[in-house]
Amino acid sequence: MKRTLSVPGLAYGGDYNPEQWPEEVWAEDMRLMREAGVSMVSVGIFSWALLEPSEGVYDFSRMDRILDLLHENGIAADLATPTAAPPAWFFRAHPEALPVDRDGRTLSYGSRQTFCPSSPAYREAALRIAGALAERYAGHPAVAMWHVHNEYGCHNAACYCDTSAAAFRRWLRARYGDDLAALNNAWGTTFWSQWYYAWEEILPPRATGAVPNPTHQLDWRRFCSDELLSLYTAERDVLRAAAPSVPATTNFMVMATFDALDYWRWAPELDVVANDHYLMSTDPESQIDIALSGDLMRSLAGGPWLLMEHSTGAVNWQPVNRAKNPGELRRNALAHVARGADGIAYFQWRAAKAGAEQWHSAMLPHAGTDSRIWQDVVRLGADLKALAEVRGSTVPAEVAIVWDWNARWALELPSQPSGELRYLDLVRSWYEPLWRSGIAVDFVRPDADLSGYRLVLAPNLYLVDDTGAANLTAYAERGGTLAVGFHSGAVDENCHVRLGGYPGAFRAVLGVRSDEPFPLLPGEPVALSGAVPGGATGTLWSERLRLEGAEAVAAYADGPLAGTPAVTRRAHGTGAAWYLATLPDPATLAALLDRIRTEAGVEPVCTSPPGVEVVRRRGTDADYLFLVDHTGHGASVPVRPGATELLTGKVVHDSVTVPPGEIAVVREPRVGQGK
Template sequence: MKREPRELNVPGIAYGGDYNPEQWPEEVWAEDVRLMREAGVNMVSVGIFSWALLEPAEGEYDFARMDRILDMLYSHGIAADLATPTAAPPAWFFKAHPEALPVDKDGRTLSYGSRQTFCPSSPAYREAALRMTRTLADRYAEHPAVVMWHVHNEYGCHNGECYCDESAAAFRVWLRTKYDNDLAALNDAWGTTFWSQWYYDWDEIIPPRATGAVPNPTHQLDWRRFSSDALLSLLKAEREVLLEAAPSIPATTNFMVMHNFDKLDYWRWAPELDIVSNDHYLQSTDPESQIDVALSGDVVRSLAGGAPWLLMEHSTGAVNWQPVNRAKTAGELRRNALSHVAHGADGIAYFQWRAAKAGAEQWHSAMLPHAGTDSQIWRDVVRLGADLRSLSEVRGSRGVAEVAITWDWDAWWALELPSQPSEKLRFQDLIRSWYEPLWRAGVPVDFVRPDADLSRYKLVLAPSLYLVDDESAANLTAFAANGGSLAVGFHSGAVDENCHIRLGGYPGAFRETLGVRTDELFPLLPGESVTLSGGGTATLWSERVALAGAETVESYTSGPLAGVPAVTRHAHGSGTAWYVATRPDPTTLASLLDRIRAEAGVKSVRETPAGVEAVLRRGPDADFLFLINHGGVEADVEVAADASELLTGKNIDGGAVRIAPGEVAVVREPR
């Protein structure tokens, strides 16, 4: 049974970052807390990588430093998000338990000397981690500084999959549970008659290690599911220890809903947390990274069931782990942070408080940079603290959306397995291509599991749902039949939950709903494009679609499929189902989605000039309209006549607010 969530006892919007005072002489600590107060910091995460200092030898503990840190924070009015330090076991642990080291797909045992250098299925690691967690929790459960537990850190960031013998044994146990100890059922699900892969004994099954040809797709898919669950079992075990020691303190762990992190099925993880948290970092190569900020925030808010969430890590400037690590431009720090708040965050935190002078992340930006307080980053950090204090009323308010986009980790994993019709298909790219026009138009979006309750939405988009089980397909079909508008992207519905192709023509599970049937796929080569009847172009994908009740909206006008439908519309029940059988250019796709949402009766939260992002959070007595000017020119936006602007504290005269280039306005509109 799901527990009632515990709330974070921090006033207003939480603000801070990872604090690692153990990296500095103790005389620096006083300056740290003084500057934290100056910046408006009210909560910091501590102890994330402190296992080696807290337990210098097995069973021997030294909490003197942590005692002083927590006492100091409390005396200065700064709350602590206290971490279990289990993401970085000490060297002594691996000397005693070398079998706990992870093994990669090629059979190489990886060494300790960084972080997350453990096998998630290692009994020795689990025992040591829970012992450390229990000892920490018992000591600090009643410390007045501790307002939240930070379980582990970025689960699966570096050890999302381990291929050792311990993992193989755990995988077999997981499979026995999934298939009710029925080996014939596993063989059927995996299609093991292909390439003589039939298993006669559970002990014959191993992880999908490096092999000479393409591994079995369902084997790989079940492995991804198992690997996510193996780490989830560690979270649940630590969470239960913390709950026993401190029943009233909420717990979180930092997700990584960001570019190309696909290791964990967060739909399964989120219900285990009192507060959903996320880490998000910009990609230096993304020319419009503000779109990824928004998309990520909407996914995390959706994982939280629409409730506010916490941003546990992002950067004030450059990171250190990309090929080229660019600094943020003027105003970008502030815009990024307030965009996260706009999309549901009730807390903003950075990695880290003070920039490190040594170690693997010494070139990672921080709230207090290497240059100290005489720096633009510090001035921006102080300004942001003041901004967040002025937004305290926003806390607890929620987003509003009439549009949902399906997001499914099984479908993501399956789509990007080897031997697809095109290796260029990327789940996140396809999702973003549909999300972006809605973002530009100021249309709020929720993300949903395909089997979720869809009754509150007018429009559901499934840009990429390659894998879908029967229940989810029926759920989406019923949504359209009952009056909703459904739009489906190419190569969706193709396989079932076991990665078996749905026979009879594509798009498989959605043929009848969409009123089309495809008999052959024609993926396009890199650089290749085809023209469309509406005047646009399309790339990446095409297919030979035949109408089976649907009408043609766009057709191909060049290439081998000239004259064949590329976009279709079908009346299904009392609703409408659209099929987009290619990847239209951005302008064409935006126009198409405008038409689809107009027919569905979906409107923008506010009409804004190009370059101005509009996001709405709804409180019990007022709406909070965030207007973020990503463009280079001044912009005016109409608002309610009795509105006020929270960041300046001024009433708005004339029913319009003006936002300078690169600036942000947060408008309170009473209801």
């Protein structure tokens, strides 16, 4: 049964926490929400202690009034189960439910997500409050969606207590068919005398004197993700039983600082895929992170998605919490819409005056309506109303980037050839030139259907199973264009090195073989020569590479590997398989990717000046061209004849002007079919 969000147009709102304010403030909230164009708010996320003041005793009087008030004012509710923050009475009754860190310390309650995900007492209590909410509000006209929990794994992705250890063993027995020998073989436990003779001997990878077993650590990451997923599905099923037609969601955190959950496994379990995304103050080009995150979210959702949280200004949890520059709030929000978001929401509606997040920005800031943020919030509400017809449209892409959480986890385990390798940094280094060129990108699993793409990129796929490796190989052999980054294909799904030389699983399709990696020290470049720009260099990695069917495009020009191939290409019918055995400097990498995608027949969405982000969403009867100026200079961009700029309502001919630091969204007549 397909369950979709019934809020019309592009949803707009944020987390609403009226319980933090006197009730006389609520009427003002409603008036200002209407003024801002708010159409949906998330409520009840952290209200467990008020909804259930003692075990099994409920007080829904406040929530009754809140939901009734929202409905009276035409605002939909994304009603949350409050299970991310159990109340103090729960922990007094069940101290065994508190989480334990890898050093064996039991953490106390007094913040949020201070529970063990494997705790039976927590699961029972969480399902009880979810059931009580479902029973009371399943038919309430304000409830448009269930918001299950909040940011699973944000603070308790792993618990190392004995209860978690027992749950881990159950998970392992299921994974390995209750065959302890199979586990020992998968983990390679003959190394360092780690062989297990009884399941009870297996513990979580707690703090130990040396490097823990890599496969042990990897399976632990998989277990932790699955354990939290089981909590989500359990709550969702309780809600679904009471209200079968109401969609359910939870908020992912596809952002630079979070990697705890395998969202490829999570996404199919959500009716509406949603995300929380916050900028890092230290990132000078955070607009690229917004784009990458949005493309990944759209790929997880298989289409439009919902931005559940971001910030109007500063956050409260970074060393320095930077306010947003003029116009940045609007650019950030509409850049998410450009990448497929069908709704924009913030944390939070009204800035808190007390509590741990009192210095986090909000739609209605401490300064009130006499503030730049409020003016921007109202303007954004009008923008989203003007863009209502964009809802449901997609972002067609001819380029796919392979993304895999297992590969990310494995690459960043200890004792790699280089501890300088960061999965997200490697992916972003390849993504950025495409973003600058206006190339639409999907993200895919290694085993995904690749037939619709002209070009598939794997910036790093350190870990890949046989199915994924065969899928990528077959794509190239059928004439697709494949480009693979260094230290890919090195290990299988159990973190076992693929023997015979590197890059392991991809040696044959790439037509190369390396017998030894030569990682580079931080700040140590190696010069490159060949079909690359003058002064080209590589960083992070080099390796002794031999051609076995490929041709050299570039070579190392100095150092111990001077003259050895560094970038290679092997023809496969109408396509080719490329290998980059180093990380080229940004200009060189951009030049290489331009060549690769041009050979593959991939062209930009449209011609635009540098610094103007370009994305096209495809609707049923029209296309929507999003143009975001990040330079502050403005630009003129060619458009199809007969177009209309939606934010102003003006008909445009041949080109549209994007004001400095602003956005234009152009409805263009449909030209051609398909991608």
